[in-house]
Amino acid sequence: MKKVIMGNHALSYGAMLARSQVIAAYPITPQTQVVELLSEMCADGTLDAKFIKVESEHSAMAACIGASAAGARAFTATSAQGLALMHEMLHWAAGERVPVVMGNVNRAMAPGWTIWADQNDSLSQRDTGWMQYYCASNQEVVDTVLQAFKVSEALSIPSMVILDAFALSHTYEVVDIPEAAKVDAYLPPFRPLYKLTPSDPRAFGGLTSPEHYMELRYKLQKDMEKAPALIEATGREFEKIFGRYLGLVDPYLCEDAEIILVTSGTAGYTARVAVDAMRAAGTKVGNLRIKVFRPFPFEAVRKYTAAAKKIAVVDRNISYGHHGIFSQELKSAVYGHADGKPVFGFIAGLGGRDITPASFKEVVDYAIAHEQPEAEIVWIGAKI
Amino acid sequence: MSKEKKMKLSLPTEELVGSGNLACQGCGATLAMRYFLKALGPKTVLCIPACCWSVIDGPYPYSCLGVPVHHSAFETAASTATGVKAGLQMTGDNETTVVAWGGDGGTFDIGLQALSGAAERNDDIIYVCYDNEAYMNTGIQRSSATPLGAWTTTTPVKFFKDQPKKDIDAIMAAHRIPYQATASISYPEDVYKKAKKAKDVKGTRFLHIYAPCPTGWKSRPEDTIKLGRMVVQNCIFPLFEVEHGEKYTLTMKPANKKPIDDYLKLQGRFRHLKPETIKVMQEAVDHEWTRLLKLCENR
Numbered sequence: 167m168k169k170v171i172m173g174n175h176a177l178s179y180g181a182m183l184a185r186s187q188v189i190a191a192y193p194i195t196p197q198t199q200v201v202e203l204l205s206e207m208c209a210d211g212t213l214d215a216k217f218i219k220v221e222s223e224h225s226a227m228a229a230c231i232g233a234s235a236a237g238a239r240a241f242t243a244t245s246a247q248g249l250a251l252m253h254e255m256l257h258w259a260a261g262e263r264v265p266v267v268m269g270n271v272n273r274a275m276a277p278g279w280t281i282w283a284d285q286n287d288s289l290s291q292r293d294t295g296w297m298q299y300y301c302a303s304n305q306e307v308v309d310t311v312l313q314a315f316k317v318s319e320a321l322s323i324p325s326m327v328i329l330d331a332f333a334l335s336h337t338y339e340v341v342d343i344p345e346a347a348k349v350d351a352y353l354p355p356f357r358p359l360y361k362l363t364p365s366d367p368r369a370f371g372g373l374t375s376p377e378h379y380m381e382l383r384y385k386l387q388k389d390m391e392k393a394p395a396l397i398e399a400t401g402r403e404f405e406k407i408f409g410r411y412l413g414l415v416d417p418y419l420c421e422d423a424e425i426i427l428v429t430s431g432t433a434g435y436t437a438r439v440a441v442d443a444m445r446a447a448g449t450k451v452g453n454l455r456i457k458v459f460r461p462f463p464f465e466a467v468r469k470y471t472a473a474a475k476k477i478a479v480v481d482r483n484i485s486y487g488h489h490g491i492f493s494q495e496l497k498s499a500v501y502g503h504a505d506g507k508p509v510f511g512f513i514a515g516l517g518g519r520d521i522t523p524a525s526f527k528e529v530v531d532y533a534i535a536h537e538q539p540e541a542e543i544v545w546i547g548a549k550i
Numbered sequence: 551m552s553k554e555k556k557m558k559l560s561l562p563t564e565e566l567v568g569s570g571n572l573a574c575q576g577c578g579a580t581l582a583m584r585y586f587l588k589a590l591g592p593k594t595v596l597c598i599p600a601c602c603w604s605v606i607d608g609p610y611p612y613s614c615l616g617v618p619v620h621h622s623a624f625e626t627a628a629s630t631a632t633g634v635k636a637g638l639q640m641t642g643d644n645e646t647t648v649v650a651w652g653g654d655g656g657t658f659d660i661g662l663q664a665l666s667g668a669a670e671r672n673d674d675i676i677y678v679c680y681d682n683e684a685y686m687n688t689g690i691q692r693s694s695a696t697p698l699g700a701w702t703t704t705t706p707v708k709f710f711k712d713q714p715k716k717d718i719d720a721i722m723a724a725h726r727i728p729y730q731a732t733a734s735i736s737y738p739e740d741v742y743k744k745a746k747k748a749k750d751v752k753g754t755r756f757l758h759i760y761a762p763c764p765t766g767w768k769s770r771p772e773d774t775i776k777l778g779r780m781v782v783q784n785c786i787f788p789l790f791e792v793e794h795g796e797k798y799t800l801t802m803k804p805a806n807k808k809p810i811d812d813y814l815k816l817q818g819r820f821r822h823l824k825p826e827t828i829k830v831m832q833e834a835v836d837h838e839w840t841r842l843l844k845l846c847e848n849r
Contacts, residue, residue: 187640190633216636221667225629228622228664232597232633235620238640240633258623362618362634364593364646369613371621378610 167343173334174199176304176341177243177269177327180311182213183349184267186241187356188233190218190226192248195281196331197271200243223248227255227266234264235370237361239315243269245331246287247276253291256324260295260386262371265318265325265356267311268296272431272482273331274517282518283331285431285483289459289491295386297325297393298459300430302416304339306457309404312344313412316353316400321389330482331518333432348407393461414463416455419445420470423452425533428471428479428496430456433514433521437480440526451530456492467499476508478533480526480546482515489542510539514546521547560739562588571614573606576771578761578778580606581735582680583615583651586759589745590676592617593646595638597631599661600624601653602687602763603680625660627652628668631675647676647749654681654695658716669725672753676745679718679756682763690766697786699831700819702766707822714834719792722756726795730756733789736778740789740801747791760787768818780813785839790846798845810835 171179177200181189189208191201207213216233220226223244230240244252249270259266274284288298299314301307307329314325329335360368374382394414401412418438420426429437434455444451454470456463471477477500481490488494493511500509512529515521525546532544566587573580579602587594594617598604604621608614622630627650635648650668652661657679665677684702685691692702694716705711722730729751731744741759748755762777764770769777781787782802789802810832814820823831 188633188636190629190636214640216640218632218636218673219671220629220632221663221670224625225632225664225667228626228629229633229636232620232622232630232635233637233640234633236595236634236637236641236643238637240637254623255626361641362595362620362638363643364595364617367592367613367616367618369607369610369615369619369621372607372610372613372619373605373621374610 168340169343170338171304171341172199172336172338173304173307173329174271174336175203176307177311177329178203178207179343180308180327181241182207183308183344183346184239184241184312184315184353186213186215187238188216188218188230188240189242190220190229190233190240191242192220192223192226192244194223194245194248196273196335197243197245197248197269200269223251224255227252227259230266231255231259231262231264234266235262235362237356237358239356240266241268242266245271246273249287249291250275253294256291256294256296259324263322263386265315265322267314267318267325267327269311270326270328271331271335272328280517281331283333283482284516284518288326288328289483291326292460292491295323296460297323299325299327300457300459301327301329301334302432302434302455304334304337304341305410307334308341308343309408309410309412312349312353313397313400313404317393317396319356320396321393323386323389323393328431330432344408352404352407390461394463394465397458414458415466415470416457417470418453418455420452420454421473422450423473424450424475425530426471426474426477427451427453427526427529428456428477428492429453430459430492431482433480433482436521436523437526440523443523444527444530449530449534462495462499464499467496468503471500471504474507476510476533478510478512478529480512480514480521480529482521484513484516508538510544511542512544512546519547561585561742564588566592566616568614568616571606571608574765576764576774577606578735578763578774579603579653579680579682582741582759582761585735585738585741586678586745587617589742590647590649590749595620595634595646595648597622597627597634597648597650599627599652599656600687601656602682603651603653605687624656625664627656627661627664628675628677629664631677632668632673635674650675650677652679653687654679654683655685655693658694658718666725669722669727669754669756672727674752676748676755676757678759680759680761682761682766683715684766686763686766698834699823699827701822702819710822719758723792723795725754727756728753729791729793730758731791731801732758732760732787734760734778734782734787735762736775737782737789737802744791766819769816773816777813777816780808784808784810784813784835786810786813786835788839788842790842798842800843800846807839
């Protein structure tokens with residue numbers, strides 16, 4: 167059934183179709199509609215779940231971890247300051263290997279107080295052991311929640327499904343809502359190997375000495391390494407049922423491109439408008455939208471950038487004292503594979519400043535005009 | 551035939567706390583768990599935040615407890631327990647009692663927000679605070695449960711703690727939760743009875759169990775039971791219940807209220823106190839005791 171819905175409601179529909187059993191959430195702009203719709207769904211019986219209206223995001227994640235450890239499918243959603251408050255518990259969820267799925271609406275971090283988009287909130291959680299999916303359309307949000315649960319539960323690793331504040335969270339798009347029966351076939355009920363039950367008493371997360379800790383982390387990494395193939399396989403399985411492939415990256419006209427624009431989130435679709443215009447004017451440019459950031463899609467990134475002469479990464483985020491985060495990640499992925507091909511790092515759109523087709527034209531013009539970037543970071547659209 | 555005389559056991563013999571655990575000698579917190587689980591039985595899940603019990607339980611891959619244990623972050627005992635309860639219910643287990651089991655630091659201080667949240671929602675959990683009156687697991691630092699006058703490693707004798715202990719029981723009563731009680735490990739039958747009572751109530755229940763700590767109090771391990779009894783008899787830690795935040799009941803009224811001196815003398819943490827400070831402490835105890843008696847009379 168097709169519906170015109172906002173990005174936040176796409177998260178709600180995803181959580182509902184996944185038959186989430188426990189939802190614990192705390193409101194934060196611009197995530198609020200996610201939990202408003204879910205609480206309505208719980209109230210009217212559309213979704214058979216316990217909705218715990220916690221007093222903080224920290225407690226939201228703690229409750230989701232507890233619920234998941236008890237064997238229930240758990241979902242939450244947050245943004246920015248809320249995600250930062252959860253930070254300790256993000257490590258906890260991944261370390262405990264509970265497959266919680268969370269929606270995060272990318273919002274810039276305060277101060278100054280802001281509610282608009284950038285990616286520093288979720289990218290600050292890079293090393294917590296969560297998988298991260300950056301979505302570019304409301305359809306992708308609904309679909310990815312379902313895939314995220316499937317992959318998370320197979321690997322016992324939590325997932326974050328991420329969408330840009332306002333550019334997606336509050337933007338209405340036509341979404342083909344997946345049919346419940348088909349979703350049930352794609353995503354069977356959660357059946358964990360171990361759970362909190364008096365019939366099989368076990369201790370979860372106890373004191374772990376240097377004799378054992380490292381192996382637990384090794385196992386987390388080894389399972390994370392299985393994720394790229396599993397994401398592709400579950401993406402193809404999804405395509406068979408619903409006709410939409412869900413991959414690690416989303417390439418657009420990359421085959422013969424001399425310059426590859428690397429983007430993530432909604433900026434990816436904006437980039438395509440710019441790519442079409444520049445192609446029409448004779449510039450051979452393509453777009454590689456990185457959808458899955460953790461695990462990082464090394465192989466796919468190398469494959470789609472192999473033929474290009476230059477790589478231009480546009481980051482809506484920054485690691486202060488270093489580069490844009492996708493830029494540094496991309497350099498590490500192509501290191502030793504790129505034959506000295508230059509990687510240009512651009513930063514644009516912090517704190518919700520618009521990234522327009524003109525921004526991408528500026529990026530490509532710079533990459534054409536320079537053999538190598540003149541600075542570690544090239545700023546786009548900044549009043550400097 | 552002579553009639554065989556047998557002592558009547560006042561507690562079940564079943565043990566859910568095993569030997570080989572990592573508790574210090576004379577640990578009150580371990581006795582608290584032992585008596586509590588005798589009342590709760592095996593159909594229990596424990597959520598344990600950072601506290602002495604995260605160590606006592608035994609290192610991975612061991613556990614000395616006969617019930618499932620979820621170790622949780624310091625400030626998340628109540629919120630984790632709420633999540634576990636919801637998870638169990640949604641997977642068809644409506645029977646198991648979910649318990650948050652934290653120390654005074656995790657309850658009075660860092661975990662208070664989550665506890666208040668759970669209590670306000672009246673989530674169906676039992677929250678137990680075993681109170682050893684300081685951060686003992688990290689090496690005896692003051693918490694807001696540390697009593698006035700006490701030495702800790704962050705309240706040295708020259709600057710001993712000069713604020714009274716936070717009144718956590720009043721805070722919980724202000725949430726109007728259906729059942730709460732104080733208990734001391736030196737009265738096992740009372741701990742057992744209150745735990746049983748808590749088990750049969752729906753909603754948020756709170757047990758505040760006094761648990762002497764020889765390591766942190768600089769007391770002799772063999773004095774643990776004595777201290778747990780003296781603290782009730784001198785009315786520093788009275789035993790009472792509160793229902794719905796209003797109905798106060800004294801569950802142990804000392805026949806002769808003792809002065810606090812002998813209790814203080816058994817603990818190195820109070821050794822530095824001068825008579826004038828002890829006098830102030832005694833007056834504070836008397837004041838609180840009178841206040842509590844009034845609450846119990848006004849029910």
